[in-house]
Amino acid sequence: VKPGQGYIWRDGIWYTYRGVDYSPAMDRGAEVFGWKEKWKGWLMPTAVRGAKRTGIGVGAHGNADIGEDASEAHVRLHPDGSAMLFCCLTEHGTGQTTNHLKMVAETLQVPLERVSLSPSDSLVNPYEFGAAGSRGTYAIGTAAINAAEDALHKLFDLAAPLLDADAGELETVDAMIFSRRKPEKKIPWKAVMGVDRTLIGYGRFEPDHTLTNCMMSFVEVEVDIETGKVSLVRVVNATDAGQIIDPQGLEGQLNGCLGSAGIDSAIFEETVLDRSTGQIVSANMIDYKWRTFAELPRIDNVVLETPFPSHRFHAVGIGEIASSPGPSAVLMAVSNAIGAWVHEYPLTPDRVLRALGRIDGRTQGGSL
The missing domain is CATH 3.30.365.10 (Aldehyde oxidase/xanthine dehydrogenase, molybdopterin binding domain)
Known part of the structure; x- marks a missing residue:
């Protein structure tokens, strides 16, 4: 996340990052979320109210695909x-x-x-x-x-x-x-x-993998340890987009991509395959679950505008990375809330209860 750091991209070549320092955006996101005040430690809930446990998590993602191909x-x-x-x-x-x-x-x-x-x-x-x-x-x-x-x-x-x-x-x-x-x-x-x-x-x-975009998502969840239900309480996204070309479009991308492809992937969305026929049985708007707009949690976006060494307007795209940190952040938050690790999603109630040791048997999701 800092200029001068390096990485091996999927082409097997080492690249030295020459973009902006993403640390200020991450620090600002943590401040808006209240991370230091809420964090209690790994596998530790931030609050306990009867059967309900609150936990927090964070995910980060960077992507050098922004310079892919010509x-x-x-x-x-x-x-x-x-x-x-x-x-x-x-x-x-x-x-x-x-x-x-x-x-x-x-x-x-x-x-x-x-x-x-x-x-x-x-x-x-x-x-x-x-x-x-x-x-x-x-x-x-x-x-x-x-x-x-x-x-x-x-x-x-x-x-x-x-x-x-x-x-x-x-x-x-x-x-x-x-x-x-x-x-x-x-x-x-x-x-x-x-x-x-x-x-x-x-x-x-010309292809260039020395610049990346980067985003961090902070998530707070509430888990009912009796039913296994996971509820999202709050989300804070943090990134640096360089000069923003379309402020309204960026806000919509952060909110929409997070909801439809990020946090919902962690809790609802699942492709269920019938192994006997090879047919996907959740390919409809009833069985393939996602939340409605009314069910979205509070979402705050922290976007800095540090000039990027990209082109005339010093901008970099956010695009699909708005969805990428969400699932890992939710899994971390749920793990902290219930005091037990969860490693698969979507986090349906049966998977949460299984992680708690309350039920046995294989997962109901995935494949039949």
């Missing part, structure tokens, strides 16, 4: 001051399309509504590995930013003679080009491009 993008400038981003980017709930349009618009210094996105079709777009592994903001974002910058360089090369200036001293705001030496003299993109020209910039991201 990405390419094109940005096309139009004479009317608009632009189009060409890349295979599909919206699947994390806000990536809006985020990348924002980064391109900010690079070009034009309003967001002037930038559009091409259809996500590999037939017309450049190469893209995919928005997996939380790599959208860093990897695809780098390609999009580089493409926008390349398009501007081509635009400034054409504009320089018209403004009697060097291309390196030109800037553009709201599709008007000017020299930093003589900002009062401006010309529109159309004056440079005419009506019969478009400019296309090319951007590429």
Whole structure:
């Protein structure tokens, strides 16, 4: 979690981490959660009220997938001051399309509504590995930013003679080009491009595993040792996202990913296989359990904004790591609450009671 530390990634190569120090985010998360005040020790509940025991746990996860594989993008400038981003980017709930349009618009210094996105079709777009592994903001974002910058360089090369200036001293705001030496003299993109020209910039991201994202989740649970029921009381997430591109989207990702793929994996969600037929028997919304919005615990998110050495906007994606620390944190919290180790999830009542030695027999979950 600190610059200079190293790790062996799944490709078997040693990488030295060059990102931000995640320790302040973790310390702040622990402070908001009240970890020092609540922690009593391993396998020790924080409170006992009759048959109910309260316990706390913490999980952490870092992921160098954010620099996995290559990405390419094109940005096309139009004479009317608009632009189009060409890349295979599909919206699947994390806000990536809006985020990348924002980064391109900010690079070009034009309003967001002037930038559009091409259809996500590999037939017309450049190469893209995919928005997996939380790599959208860093990897695809780098390609999009580089493409926008390349398009501007081509635009400034054409504009320089018209403004009697060097291309390196030109800037553009709201599709008007000017020299930093003589900002009062401006010309529109159309004056440079005419009506019969478009400019296309090319951007590429090369694989890089020297940056990671990282997240820590603090969890408080209440366990009824007579029934085995586990209830979530509170969750605090802590991370550092660099510059936040979409605050509302980030909040939604942290809350939603934690609930649907994190803490619910620890308590409810389970794929049950009928071994005699090979058929999954929990593949429906009745047998595959998860909580409703009304059943979510209190969730607080601690997000720092330390500039990352990633790209122009110093951001890093959070993505799927929002779900990763949850299950281990819940298992630790339940173990501390009941004073006995639990090593499998989901933590159905029978598994909790078995850990307590109150029932025997094999687990009811998993496979039939």
